Amino acid sequence: MMVAGSHPWNVSVQDASAIQKGLRSGLVLEDDFGEIGTVAGFDVSFSRERDLLHAAVVIIDAGTLEVLETVSASAEPTFPYVPGLLSFREGPVVELAYGKLEIRPDLLMFDGQGIAHPRGLGLASHMGLLLDRPSIGCAKSRLIGEFKEPKQKRGAMRTLSIQRKKVGVVLRSKDNTKPLFVSPGHRISVESAAEWVLRTGKGYRLPEPTRLAHIAAGRAKR
């Protein structure tokens, strides 16, 4: 079995796509974890006046949803935003912030796609592989995939598929609000991914990990 090592982030748009194709075979799409005690949420904001990316990571207790740790890091963007290549723009800052953590989270949640991606390796999958951690992609909108509108009640979900293959779910995390696009990143199944998004929610559209990371990332700009 090929073991995933590190790879350069400063590559061309062409090479980035090739790197994704090479990494996808290393993904584990079934539950591969023990007891989940902590969940980390990631998000990145952008300050255009200073041309800086700010990444924030918030770790919460999986049982009480209480915040245990918050860290952030900043860096100049080295890659443009290209649909399908988001990890090459946000990956560097995310790794930087992750390195500042004292707690080693049991599960990672990202504001983006997992395997619901053109080459099967969205931000959550990519980071889950590099950090060797179970990860979930929890995006606010669709990148790729077909689905039917889920019912309006919290907890309702429909399959998100790519060429007849189930790659995730379109999940209603709150009554009468736009659904979330949840797909496994690495070392977790579609079912468990959806379950954890619901389990870490507090009544807001976004689950606590990602919601709090979003606030922290925005706060990091000031």
Added chain:
DNA sequence: GCGACAG
């Protein structure tokens, strides 16, 4: 050629 297109 045209439309779609995570953050």
Added chain:
DNA sequence: ATCTTGTCGC
């Protein structure tokens, strides 16, 4: 992502 106040609805 970001530029941005109020406003309608649960």
